[in-house]
Amino acid sequence: MSQHPLPNDLHLETLAVRLAADRSQYGENSEALYLTSGYVQPSAEASARRFAGEEDGYTYGRSGNPTVSSFEMRLAALEGSEACLATSSGMSAVMLMLFSLLKAGDHVVYSQSMFGSTLKLIGSEFARFGVESTVVPQTDVAAWKAAIRPNTKILFAETPTNPLTEVCDIAALADMAHNAGALLAVDNCFATPVLQRPMAMGADIVMHSGTKYLDGQGRVMAGALCASEKLIKEKCLPVMKNSGMVLSPFNAWVVLKGLETLDIRMRAQSERAHALALWLEQHPAVSRVYYPGLTSHPQHALSMQQMSNMGGAVLSFDVKAADPQTGRTRAFHVLDSLRTLSLCTNLGDTKTLLTHPASTSHGKLSEDQRQAAGIGQGLIRVAVGLEHLDDMKADLLRGLETL
Numbered sequence: 001m002s003q004h005p006l007p008n009d010l011h012l013e014t015l016a017v018r019l020a021a022d023r024s025q026y027g028e029n030s031e032a033l034y035l036t037s038g039y040v041q042p043s044a045e046a047s048a049r050r051f052a053g054e055e056d057g058y059t060y061g062r063s064g065n066p067t068v069s070s071f072e073m074r075l076a077a078l079e080g081s082e083a084c085l086a087t088s089s090g091m092s093a094v095m096l097m098l099f100s101l102l103k104a105g106d107h108v109v110y111s112q113s114m115f116g117s118t119l120k121l122i123g124s125e126f127a128r129f130g131v132e133s134t135v136v137p138q139t140d141v142a143a144w145k146a147a148i149r150p151n152t153k154i155l156f157a158e159t160p161t162n163p164l165t166e167v168c169d170i171a172a173l174a175d176m177a178h179n180a181g182a183l184l185a186v187d188n189c190f191a192t193p194v195l196q197r198p199m200a201m202g203a204d205i206v207m208h209s210g211t212k213y214l215d216g217q218g219r220v221m222a223g224a225l226c227a228s229e230k231l232i233k234e235k236c237l238p239v240m241k242n243s244g245m246v247l248s249p250f251n252a253w254v255v256l257k258g259l260e261t262l263d264i265r266m267r268a269q270s271e272r273a274h275a276l277a278l279w280l281e282q283h284p285a286v287s288r289v290y291y292p293g294l295t296s297h298p299q300h301a302l303s304m305q306q307m308s309n310m311g312g313a314v315l316s317f318d319v320k321a322a323d324p325q326t327g328r329t330r331a332f333h334v335l336d337s338l339r340t341l342s343l344c345t346n347l348g349d350t351k352t353l354l355t356h357p358a359s360t361s362h363g364k365l366s367e368d369q370r371q372a373a374g375i376g377q378g379l380i381r382v383a384v385g386l387e388h389l390d391d392m393k394a395d396l397l398r399g400l401e402t403l
Contacts, residue, residue: 012193015077017260020070031070033253037061061249063241068252072224074259075214078193079206081226085236086247090189090209091117093223096245097154097185097205098122100235104130107152111168112372113138113161114187116362119369122156135372138166139299144173148180158187159198160303162347163316163357163381164374165190165290167299170306174202189213189348190314194266195307199226210247212348213313216258216265220251265350265386269313273384276392277315284320285400287378291315314347316357316381319403327378331356334380334399340387341395347383352392355381 003023010018020031039058041047049055058064068086076084087093098121102108108122112135122133132151136143138161148155155177159168170186177184185205186198192213198206208214210222224247225236240246270293277291289296292303293311303311319334321327335343335354344353345360355361362375370376384392 012078013263016074016262019074019077020256021066021073031253031256032067034066034249036065036249062244062246065249065252067249067256068247071210071222071247071252071256071259074256075193075208075210075224076226078259078262079188079226080193080197080199081206082229083232084224084226085232085240086210086252087223087225087240087245088247088251089221090207090211090223091121092245093207093209093225094118094121094187096236096239096243097207097225098126098131099243100239101183102126102131102153105132105151107132107134107149108154108156109134109136109144109147109152110154110156111136111138111158111161111166113164113166113374114156114158115162116357116365118156118158118187119373120364138168141169141172141176145176148176148182152180152182154183154185156185156187158189159196159306160190160292160312160314162190162361163290163314163355163379165292165297165312165314165316167292167297167303167306169302170198170201170203174204177204178202190312191307192262192266194263195270195310195312201306204228205231210255210258211346213262213266214258214348215255216261216348216350218344218346218349218351218353220254222247222251222255266313267310268386269350269384270310272386272389272392273313273315273382274311275389276382276384277311279393280315280317280396283400285403287318287320289315289317313384314381315384316379318376319378319380319400321378324377327376328356328358330403331378331380333403334396337399337402338395339398340391341385347381349383350386352385352387353383355383357381 050057050059072084134147157168174184183204186203187207189209206226208224274293281289319330341352345355358377
């Protein structure tokens with residue numbers, strides 16, 4: 001169905017609701033869900049041209065889908081990138097990036113505070129294929145610079161980090177990477193483009209776990225890479241077609257619709273997270289709160305500069321304890337005392353989710369690796385949802401007041 005093109009000067013909030021592939025001949029207002037693995041071709045010649053990449057058109061589910069394209073278009077617009085490639089999960093997006101850009105003998109510099117699976121993937125799995133890597137403290141710019149080698153291809157940062165909410169200087173790392181002939185990749189899962197747009201600060205690649213805030217209600221798995229059209233088409237897309245790390249049309253449709261409410265969700269959840277962090281900081285059973293929106297956060301000023309003067313919707317806190325085993329016992333007590341909030345390892349949901357990072361997201365790491373990453377046994381992560389703030393406090397008090 002023919003339709004008028006969107007104006008070029010729309011705000012991000014409008015693009016999040018309106019940008020998508022063209023409507024079908026039926027004129028649907030809500031974007032269509034195309035559940036198909038294959039596509040009928042108009043002719044053998046057209047089929048040959050499409051498979052050869054000489055003509056636009058869908059050929060097979062592993063190579064593209066209109067619903068997936070709508071999600072890619074919308075997220076690329078929000079991040080300010082030329083192109084986007086959707087994947088089956090956040091970790092598959094990381095895998096796709098690494099497979100597309102690295103070979104044996106190449107070197108990666110990445111933060112020791114990154115998600116546990118990312119640490120294992122780069123440091124262990126890719127090491128088996130001859131990829132070298134160096135982990136550095138997230139906030140130490142000098143350490144990042146010192147780690148760069150002639151064979152460094154990627155600097156990879158997650159900001160804020162999971163679960164300690166450490167923040168890195170994106171612009172400084174971008175300059176550093178480019179001066180060394182390398183690329184800067186940024187995991188923007190926690191902040192989302194509502195709060196932070198890394199490409200505007202010089203990043204070359206932005207990675208997402210769409211499972212989190214992009215979906216927003218904990219329904220499906222999804223991931224994405226945003227980058228230049230050249231990098232996506234020449235480097236990532238060929239690997240995607242051969243490896244099959246594709247996002248299903250149904251999952252793409254769910255996340256596409258999630259993007260429509262991303263702005264209002266992120267702002268509302270960030271507001272609640274800030275209030276909860278201030279309250280936890282005053283509780284006698286809590287030794288420390290990790291949240292970029294607090295003035296006590298070591299990178300508070302940088303966080304406000306990069307994240308639109310908001311701290312995001314994730315915080316973590318340490319329960320007071322004399323030793324690691326006591327910390328673990330006390331953290332488990334707080335979690336097991338919950339009656340309203342969820343003990344769940346996901347984040348980005350409208351429901352508030354709590355987890356124990358040392359035994360879940362970072363459970364695959366050695367104790368030395370956990371200590372280096374600052375993940376103590378008394379640490380609890382809170383991904384703040386949309387419940388009433390007083391109900392969140394009341395549920396946390398069930399455990400905190402009975403330690």
